[in-house]
Amino acid sequence: MNRRTVFIKDPINKHSIRVLMAAYEKAFPDDDYFVTDFKTAYDFVSDNDIAIFSSASRSIDKNIELSEALKLKSKNIISMIGGPHASARPKSLVESFDIVATGEGELLIEKVINDIHNDNINYSIIDGEKVQNLDDFHVFPRKKVSLGPIELIRGCISKCTYCQTPKLFPGALRYRSVDFIANEIEFALGRKGYAEARFIAPDASSYYYDKGVNLEAIENLLSTVRGLIKDNGKIFFGTFPSELDPAGVTKELIDLMVRYCDNKLIVIGLQSASDKMQRIMKRRSGIKETEKAIELFLDNKFEIVVDLIFGLPHEDEFTYQETLKFIDKWYGKITIHAHPYDPLPGSLWENEISTTVPENLIKKMKSLQGIGKVFGNTV
Ligand code: SF4
Known part of the structure; x- marks a missing residue:
């Protein structure tokens, strides 16, 4: 793949980022990906990267700030956000992120990453599909091991x-x-x-x-x-x-x-x-x-x-x-x-x-x- 995928993790979004990492590994088993945190993200994310954010409402401001800073750093960085705030207020985020994803992310991440690589992004907001069987996706990613609580009930x-x-x-x-x-x-x-x-x-x-x-x-x-x-x-x-x-x-x-x-x-x-x-x-x-x-x-x-x-x-x-x-x-x-x-x-x-x-x-x-x-x- 000609673009790196970089997940941006913080103490508030770590559970949802872990879910996305596991789903990414399932969709792209041969592809490598990267994880960074808010302190290092600005330096780590570089030209052509896909930066993946996930945010609750209480931390949305710092996510917006970082995405906007990355876009100023390079127009070729593609930023995508999902999570509870994006699901509740998608329109409010389209100025700050290239792609705003609502709903569940496990199935969506494969489509969006493929669309980006195929230069086929003709949307700024996209709705996630409901996962019918939660067992279809690991809770713990295997390539970049990240352990934590197991989502028991959705x-x-x-x-x-x-x-x-x-x-x-x-x-x-x-x-x-x-x-x-x-x-x-x-x-x-x-x-x-x-x-x-x-x-x-x-x-x-x-x-x-x-x-x-x-x-x-x-x-x-x-x-x-x-x-x-x-x-x-x-x-x-x-x-x-x-x-x-x-x-x-x-x-x-x-x-x-x-x-x-x-x-x-x-x-x-x-x-x-x-x-x-x-x-x-x-x-x-x-x-x-x-x-x-x-x-x-x-x-x-x-x-x-x-x-x-x-x-x-x-x-x-x-x-x-x-x-x-x-x-x-x-x-x-x-x-x-x-x-x-x-x-x-x-x-x-x-x-x-x-x-x-x-x-x-x-x-x-x-x-x-x-x-x-x-x-x-x-x-
Ligand atoms: S019981 Fe359910 S609906 Fe009520 S606050 Fe907890 S998660 Fe929300």
Whole structure:
């Protein structure tokens, strides 16, 4: 090939770049490719290269800046961007990138790279095709080894109004099979002699969801991975970079986690501790289910991190006070991860305006921050 393909990786996009690298290896098994990071990209990418970007909304500015700098460096560099922000706001990026790709990238990358090499680019925005079987693509690239969490589930049962996932991955949930995951774990073990099995899933309890939590499928997954890893690694389930929806938490699920997994920390997304807000946000779980899940995990000596978003649209004095009461009630037992509300492009609430967080709630959060029970920011 007469043009080099260069993937531009940073800590935020590393999972999606890994997916694209694996798809590239499948499409062009005889071709070499390159990976650089934001610090080195300007010097590394040279005349005639294809620079591949992937960006979430929170890091889009630095991606735009780098692409524009590369275009100034050489008109023959072709820059292409995909990822959540490109999928939500493709038109806003056409001035800064030659090609803007929306949706899923695994099948798209082969077409676009071929079109570039055949001098056949007659589009500035192109839509990715949905991958029907996630097992068709490795999670870990083989030529340039890059290990990390394994995407377990694509899509989400819930349709939370502040989240882009339902629009990004509509339709039925898709899963990676246990056999596929076993193969990736064996590869990681072969390379390093140990493996850290972490999973990407909006809700890990939805694995092969079948009108309810599928404990059999989850046990098959966890027992298979444990059988491979034995003591040469760790298994993390329902924790970063995954979450657990309280609706899926039962004593039986926790028993499986205790038996097979290593994590003693669980991340639960709550966002607002008001039932009214849970309904407005179209979340699956109410406060009762969430508190029941917290109790079950605490009984089993797990540490709990609860995500809360401050400044959500439609919060009022009453709903904010419910969140304050929740924080008081669970003081000392859980840790709060605070996020300021930032409307997410591609979400149902992308145009909604944030609300003002009451002074007494901000004060409470600051006082807990001082003793390590809160991290993150409220504003
Ligand atoms: S916030 Fe989490 S649970 Fe809600 S739709 Fe997004 S990924 Fe699903």
